Amino acid sequence: MKKVFLSYSHRDDALASRLTKTLESEGVRVWYGSRDILPGDNWAEKIAKALADSDAMVVLISPSALESSCVKREIEYALGKTGYDRHRLIPVVVGGRTLLEAGDFPWILKKLNVIQLPEDEQSEEGFKRVVEALRQVA
Numbered sequence: 001m002k003k004v005f006l007s008y009s010h011r012d013d014a015l016a017s018r019l020t021k022t023l024e025s026e027g028v029r030v031w032y033g034s035r036d037i038l039p040g041d042n043w044a045e046k047i048a049k050a051l052a053d054s055d056a057m058v059v060l061i062s063p064s065a066l067e068s069s070c071v072k073r074e075i076e077y078a079l080g081k082t083g084y085d086r087h088r089l090i091p092v093v094v095g096g097r098t099l100l101e102a103g104d105f106p107w108i109l110k111k112l113n114v115i116q117l118p119e120d121e122q123s124e125e126g127f128k129r130v131v132e133a134l135r136q137v138a
Helices: 010-025 043-053 063-067 069-080 107-111 124-137
Strands: 003-007 029-031 056-061 089-094 115-117
Touching: 003 010, 003 043, 003 069, 010 029, 010 056, 010 063, 010 089, 010 124, 043 069, 056 063, 056 069, 056 124, 069 089, 069 107, 089 124, 115 124
Parallel strands: 003 029, 003 056, 056 089, 089 115
Antiparallel strands: none
């Protein structure tokens, strides 16, 4: 399985950690900032290198992520990088469908097929859909 960059708001770290564990248990190599950026590291350089080295991105879209300038920049990078295409940026909407209809939801992501992860599916079973999506683009 290719290397995957996980984009998320730091407020969603617990969910990102659980998703990382599930993906890695399925053989996916995940770049996960909370683990892969160490104290004293230049976080901007580490993120830039990880984005350049990754074959795909999974972005957790939550209310916190919609407010995050870092998440927005990471999405812009993935959409503009040669080698990424629509099928390699996998948006995972956290919570209900109303988030998709929010005015601050990135318009470009509305053009992509998203995985919806309702509150009751934010577990390993819900994460399996992300694994399957990654397998389809690998």
